[in-house]
Amino acid sequence: MKIQEILGSAAAIAKGMSITLREMFQPTITEDYPDGPAQFQERFRGKHVLQRDENGMEKCVACFLCAAACPSDCIYIEAAENTEKTRISGGERYATVYNIDYNRCIFCGYCVEACPTDAITHGHGFELASYNTSTLVMRKEDMLVPLEPGMKAPVIAAPVPASAGGH
Numbered sequence: 001m002k003i004q005e006i007l008g009s010a011a012a013i014a015k016g017m018s019i020t021l022r023e024m025f026q027p028t029i030t031e032d033y034p035d036g037p038a039q040f041q042e043r044f045r046g047k048h049v050l051q052r053d054e055n056g057m058e059k060c061v062a063c064f065l066c067a068a069a070c071p072s073d074c075i076y077i078e079a080a081e082n083t084e085k086t087r088i089s090g091g092e093r094y095a096t097v098y099n100i101d102y103n104r105c106i107f108c109g110y111c112v113e114a115c116p117t118d119a120i121t122h123g124h125g126f127e128l129a130s131y132n133t134s135t136l137v138m139r140k141e142d143m144l145v146p147l148e149p150g151m152k153a154p155v156i157a158a159p160v161p162a163s164a165g166g167h
């Protein structure tokens, strides 16, 4: 029994050392950031991105599930109903205000997991450091993906002029 344990440990050490030896002979790769582009793993959790659907509508339907799941309480949302004249998302509601306070965000990804429409995802943006903490509150406009060519812009009713009305 003891000999088996010793052999098992020796095999584990040999396996570990073989990886170390193999890596020693690989070429050294030095990231050239900030002079060159930074490389990321696909799963890297950076600044959030608010997604659109294939029609250009915002995927966020203002359900507040991300805000409820956030352990840092750093998501602030205000919701409004879509109407015939103003349609921003594919659901009943959309977010008129969607802020994330990056002073508090811990990039845990709970908001992404909670979202039922895949509206919020992590992008690869990482250059968020600032001496002015007020710049770390990102608004919907800072995170929403731009419309792609060919996508129809969401329908937004023109504001009614103040002089218009029943006279």
Ligand code: SF4
Residues within 6 Å of the ligand: 069, 070, 071, 072, 073, 074, 075, 100, 104, 105, 106, 107, 108, 109, 110, 111, 112
């Ligand atoms: S990543 Fe985590 S801390 Fe940041 S907004 Fe999402 S749930 Fe909150």
Ligand code: SF4
Residues within 6 Å of the ligand: 059, 060, 061, 062, 063, 064, 065, 066, 067, 077, 095, 114, 115, 116, 117, 118, 119, 120
């Ligand atoms: S981002 Fe997702 S979870 Fe958050 S309010 Fe919008 S639809 Fe709901």
